[in-house]
Amino acid sequence: MVRPGDKSRSATPKRAVGVLHLPLGDENRRLDLALETPAKMRPNQPLTVKIKASTKNGEKPKQVNVLVSAVDSGVLNITDYVTPDPWQAFFGQKRYGADIYDIYGQVIEGQGRLAALRFGGDGDELKRGGKPPVNHINIVAQQALPVTLNEQGEGSVTLPIGDFNGELRVMAQAWTADDFGSNESKVIVAAPVIAELNMPRFMASGDTSRLTLDITNLTDKPQKLNVALTASGLLETGQRFTRSR
Template identity: 35%
Template sequence: GMKAGEEAYVTLAAVDVGILNLTRYESPDPSKFFFGQRQLGHDLRDLYGYLIDGMQGTRGAIRTGGDAAPQMDGEKPTQEPLARYSGVVKVGADGTAKIDFDLPAFNGAVRVMGVAWSSGRTGQASADVIVRDQIVAQATLPRFLAIGDQSRFHLQVDNVEGPAGAYTVDLDVRGPVLVAADATRRTMQLGAGAKTQMTIPVTAAGLGRAEFDVRVSGPNGVSTVQNLAVRVQPSAATIARRIVRAIPGNGGAITVSADLLADLVPNSGQVSVSVSPFGSLDVPGLLKALDRYPYGCTEQTVSRALPLLAVNQLASLEQLALDDKADERVVNAIERVLARQGGNVSFGLWGVGGDDLWLDAFVTDFLTRAREKQFAVPQIAFNLALDRLRNQVVNTSEINKEEAAGIAYALYVLARNGRPVMGDLRYLADNKLGDFATPLARAQIGAGKRRREIAELVVGEIAQIAHHRSAVAGQ
């Protein structure tokens, strides 16, 4: 129904029907949008923004959930989700448009949804189609294995539309699992529309990721491939040992051998050695522990990135190899934490926005130090973070033990950026210093006010703690 020379465009989407059902997604319907019945529109406006300072507001939170973090672990689904979109495609002069999709290994129902439009017309269509190979292989593995576990690999082969004849199943196994040699290749007779099952014993022999590639081939070149994986985990919790030894003077030495790992699972251990005049301060070990931490909350992101600001400078002083990825990781950390700065300018722990003063101070301290190292930090976002700290400090009437650490840290960060709240610093340093439970919090108050006597007092406390820990470690 289009006029000669009229331009038209089309989009096409192909999505797994299971995904659409879970999300209750409805197929696009531009006709309903343009011609459907509508209510009268209305707008609401208020002037509360002129009366209430939004920087002081606290966003409400519903205390539910909390089980999303474990979903980040584990293996990916055995079947890749199917969701393909063509983008806008111009219709050719013959009134047709050709769209190709590269589909993953998939067996199931797919909804194909198309929308077409021109300058004066629109249309849509959708249909469910079955996508599958002529022969379908469905494999099932345990969710995970521990070392020494014996389990089974279950495989079902369904000859949906393939010819009758001999079919061969080839199993390629990689990783820390053992499979009998005669189980890696089997041949069977399958009639049209027939199905069969087989079970293959597997044994976990080590730690790591085990991968299974299953290929079923038959007459006339019919074949299908499926890839699966299972993780072999240790049966016990992670063991961390810390040993402090004194090196004798006048040419003394200490030998580090493989005996340290003799009672551990092979290929699962790691040894880190650091030599320092401070026995209780294992800086390399702390950095490795931070780097191995598998999650990425805001606090952990900053904890991992802060040492990177100085790692190459220290390496140069000691004539050690430089970390060529350090700057890139710092930039990624800056982008990640800024992406979690919410409308109230606070930084969220896992998502956008929060209400934790200590975390806000920690992130702003990191951004401050990054700017001092010439890393790019957006000025507007940085100023808003400082404004948030100042407003929180100024509007805190009484300091309890839970808030003390955050208040001290915020005052220190503000002073470091040349924006000290001197009235609060003087009052806290002269009257409330004992309310701050940790030497670090009192040190931050002292650094913010530049009080020499406070700094000397705190340094003395820290030295006593370090001396006590060194004495305990050496026993």
């Protein structure tokens, strides 16, 4: 292999490695996995996922094991998480496994790039002790035990969904002694009305604050709601607040 170079810009030696991928994947060993989930559901209810597996040639696979999980899509989107594919793990392209032993990567060029500041979180500070910050956001990450489908390649899995509003990604991986497959589906979890109260994290004696209550109607019809705010313990609202809208 011939690699062009620019001697005027670089003083250190360069190396080049040529790699050619030879695909060995057999599409006949990929399972077709179909998921049946509700498009929308309420919080605090079980989520039932119906599963049906078949092979490329239309035959019913034998002894199909399935692993199903439901995770908050917002959390998965932070890291661009991709649904695991067991077929791709066994037959997909692998990273070149050879190591190169030389010191060219440790030699510093005369014309390097400028250093950049890096900003991180304060997660290390929590290791010193103390209570973690209060978090009112509920994150759903449920995974059921592996199940075995029946002779027709069908089965169902039920996952408990708590007090959560948002989108869930339902992920399923299936495998037999010879075949593999995966699939995913999206489910919207939404209550008819969502109320979010914004309040201070702490207050001292004599403090006065203002609370903000955001109410969102997620139905397609207008609703009339009665809102009442009361306080207990060392807090008081001054007067009972009631409002209808």
